[in-house]
Amino acid sequence: xxxxxxxxxxxxxxxxxxxxxxxxxxxxxxxxxxxxxxxxxxxxxxxxxxxxxxxxxxxxxxxxxxxxxxxxxxxxxxxxxxxxxxxxxxxxxxxxxxxxxxxxxxxxxxxxxxxxxxxxxxxxxxxxxxxxxxxxxxxxxxxxxxxxxxxxxxxxxxxxxxxxxxxxxxxxxxxxxxxxxxxxxxxxxxxxxxxxxxxxxxxxxxxxxxxxxxxxxxxxxxxxxxxxxxxxxxxxxxxxxxxxxxxxxxxxxxxxxxxxxxxxxxxxxxxxxxxxxxxxxxxxxxxxxxxxxxxxxxxxxxxxxxxxxxxxxxxxxxxxxxxxxxxxxxxxxxxxxxxx
Numbered sequence: 420x421x422x423x424x425x426x427x428x429x430x431x432x433x434x435x436x437x438x439x440x441x442x443x444x445x446x447x448x449x450x451x452x453x454x455x456x457x458x459x460x461x462x463x464x465x466x467x468x469x470x471x472x473x474x475x476x477x478x479x480x481x482x483x484x485x486x487x488x489x490x491x492x493x494x495x496x497x498x499x500x501x502x503x504x505x506x507x508x509x510x511x512x513x514x515x516x517x518x519x520x521x522x523x524x525x526x527x528x529x530x531x532x533x534x535x536x537x538x539x540x541x542x543x544x545x546x547x548x549x550x551x552x553x554x555x556x557x558x559x560x561x562x563x564x565x566x567x568x569x570x571x572x573x574x575x576x577x578x579x580x581x582x583x584x585x586x587x588x589x590x591x592x593x594x595x596x597x598x599x600x601x602x603x604x605x606x607x608x609x610x611x612x613x614x615x616x617x618x619x620x621x622x623x624x625x626x627x628x629x630x631x632x633x634x635x636x637x638x639x640x641x642x643x644x645x646x647x648x649x650x651x652x653x654x655x656x657x658x659x660x661x662x663x664x665x666x667x668x669x670x671x672x673x674x675x676x677x678x679x680x681x682x683x684x685x686x687x688x689x690x691x692x693x694x695x696x697x698x699x700x701x702x703x704x705x706x707x708x709x710x711x712x713x714x715x716x717x718x719x720x721x722x723x724x725x726x727x728x729x730x731x732x733x734x735x736x737x738x739x740x741x742x743x744x745x746x747x748x749x750x751x752x753x754x755x756x757x758x759x
Contacts, residue, residue, distance in 0.1 A: 421447070422490050425449050441463070451480060455503060461559070464559070497525065526723055545602065568594070582594050602664050605662075620699060629708065638696075
């Protein structure tokens with residue numbers, strides 16, 4: 420029986436923990452700052468209308484209790500939590516325990532290579548396997564969508580194929596091996612997708628502007644946001660040409676969404692079932708709503724997603740005028756909010 424430790428109790432932490440705990444051949448433990456809020460029984464509602472019911476073996480805030488017995492440690496964490504959690508768990512990792520991240524676009528590999536032993540097998544997914552939403556913290560969550568297949572980068576082990584197969588069995592999804600960790604670390608998904616929409620929505624916002632309604636993130640997506648997304652993706656593709664990655668390893672946004680231009684991309688994004696009913700990140704104020712700069716869309720996708728790509732591009736002499744504009748807007752709003 421495989422011992423797997425999940426680190427993190429957010430939306431993905433809930434769904435991944437529940438999905439894996441429902442499998443009889445896996446023993447799942449959870450490292451979370453709020454162990455007292457968790458029930459041992461976790462229920463995950465699937466898109467098919469069925470429920471996955473799993474029992475968590477152990478829930479703890481102590482890495483010694485849950486990490487030291489693990490064969491695999493999987494981080495389901497936002498970018499800003501990855502460095503401190505790696506710091507916290509590293510002394511408790513048994514030799515040969517693989518450490519991975521549910522998504523790699525917020526700096527996991529860069530941080531893990533820096534902090535962990537060079538004999539620790541590392542793995543990271545390019546995109547998250549599930550679209551997830553918590554409904555009752557520590558008890559219940561919705562699995563809103565699956566990926567048909569997954570791509571994973573594996574480093575620091577000569578047993579890459581064994582680990583790939585193991586992950587494929589665990590996630591019950593075809594998993595393909597990438598050739599370099601940069602192929603998982605660089606993404607034109609959330610790090611470009613979310614900022615393009617937020618910038619197009621709120622580039623002219625300033626304190627005092629209050630919105631009368633909370634808009635839908637995808638169902639009211641605009642051609643302006645699509646064009647920004649396409650333009651930022653072109654800058655990323657130019658960067659990929661000078662990096663040690665497989666040509667075509669990250670399909671363009673238009674290829675991935677089977678679109679030909681901004682208008683068709685807008686139609687596609689508006690129509691994706693798993694994206695329905697997701698609101699833009701706002702907070703309630705007197706008279707309505709204003710942007711929520713503490714939302715994960717801001718604290719994650721600007722400083723850890725978009726900024727990572729932008730910095731690599733600058734290091735390699737690739738101009739990124741669109742990314743620069745969007746990042747500076749998001750960064751300045753984050754800074755202003757931080758100092759309030």
